[in-house]
Amino acid sequence: MITTVEAVPFVAPKTQGAGVPDQDLVLASKNLYVWFGPRMVLADVSLNFPKNSVTALIGPSGCGKSTYIRTLNRMHELIPSAALAGQVIFEDKDIYDPTVNPVDVRLRIGMVFQKPNPFPAMTIKENVLSGLKLAKLSNSNQNELVEKSLSQAGLWNEVKDRLDNTGGSLSGGQQQRLCIARSLAVDPHVLLMDEPCSALDPGSTLRVEQTIRELSEFMTVVIVTHNMQQAQRVATYTAFFLLEDNNPGYAVEHGPTQHIFGNPIDQRTSDYVNGRFG
């Protein structure tokens, strides 16, 4: 995998910032490099995600945030031209170790996508329970689980009377919350969210943010967002990604959210979070 890719003479600057404590980590990437075909899109990303924290990933479009979180639960490898180097440590084990089954990784590291993608051939209820069926898990009280997951995603009141309608009959924002409920139903240890609120109205957005804060009592969340206020409202830690010219993207600064937004170390972080940036 690595040998087929030419070495690119790009050395990513070291990630700055107050950093994140490195004990009690659930998830961490170590010197992660990512390619699409011959093109390196991420260089030397090492980030830590402590247990029960919320980390926001921010940065301009195209800098590789989506690509990065897709490497965290082995969704990246589904793209035929994809390649990578480095490690992703989840609960003390490298998920790219050849002995690890990607299916187990994805079961415990859930994901919510940028575009809502409910299963159109299933009802709302079946959508919520789909994770259990797909992974052959069992649950004794399905109705309770459906209600709990939908309430956490802030959708229960809107759909409780039509759980047997298809997922496609919901509005875009409702579909997205259905997808969140679907991810929560399998009770993952980590939830990766790629701009989960970009299709939501302000009310649903606040509801989802509330959900994220509640989840962080027992779950680790990584969320990509373009909304600076949102990052400040939900995230314990924030990482700022950047891409310059034609170089790969990399993590410029990583630290507690107050530091990144209050007194960032890097000038470019300061420019970006204050909206003085392209």
Add this chain to the structure above:
Amino acid sequence: MSTALIENQTPSAQRPWRKKSRNDVLIVVVASTLPALFCFTIYQIGILSPVISGMLFVILQIAAGAIAGTIHRGRRGLADGVLIASIGFALAFIGTVMSSVIWSVLTKGLEALKWQFIIQNNEYITPTSPLGYGGIGHAVLGTLIIVGIATIISVPIGIATAVYITEVRGRSRVLVQGLVQAMSGVPSVVAGLFIFATLIFTGVFEFNGLMGALAYTILMLPTVARTAEEVLRLVPEDLRSAALALGASRARVVSMVVLPTAKSGLVTAMLLGIARVVGETAPLVFTIFGSAKTNINPVEGPMAAIPLYIFNGVRQPFAPEQARAYSAALVLLFLVIVFFTLARVLSSDRRKGKK
């Protein structure tokens, strides 16, 4: 602000986009009646032969469409008018061909179509026997059994092939695709001869229904596989990602997400496969041989099928046998319609809120 609010009335529901201005209607009426009137007059006077005046009508009507379109909407209307007129003629052409086929099958086929015709078999019936006796019950059963077996074999294999090509994306994908493509070019008589040469001539099997079903399978498989492949490609990549991210294995993604999402398309694939073979005669001649007796055992003895019955019937120089052949064609047509409607109804999603 609006009057409706001042008078405190709710306006009634309207569809302004459906209204046509009187001017539009006038233009369409004039443009579509003038050429017809003109040609009809010429034909009546007898200056031109019917064929020539018919051709003149097509040309004039397209020209009239062009003029009307130009008057109505300028240059963009020109293309519109020409296209509408041409499509109208194309539609009329296909409609005429189709309805004349159906009409001749109906008129000639109704004569021999009695209740007994559908349930009796053809034993003791000679080509000259009067119409009140004998029937094609044996051939209906034969066709149902043979097509049924062919469907049972080719649909799973066809869908599995499509899954291999689109979902598994295995190494020999290109090879398999090429083979399927090549198979769809096999002439139907060759399919029958192939089964004959490999299984019957070599003495492994006798003439029987299963051999016919296998010959049909050779024809059905590529149709089912290629249609299913197209249908599976239409399933959005997002859904596969979503299922994988929930911790599903590849196999589960296919069986629980991809196939159910493409369900109605897969039914179409099956129907197209059946439509491909149900009227085929050539694959049956060397495989089921044909029979006048009722035989519902596909692995024992010659069998009858409707297409083969029609083929043998219309070749006879006797009126009763020809009438029976036409009735058989009518029964086949009816069978296909009933079956297709049934499959559609059963596969349509009757849940609420379907997009």
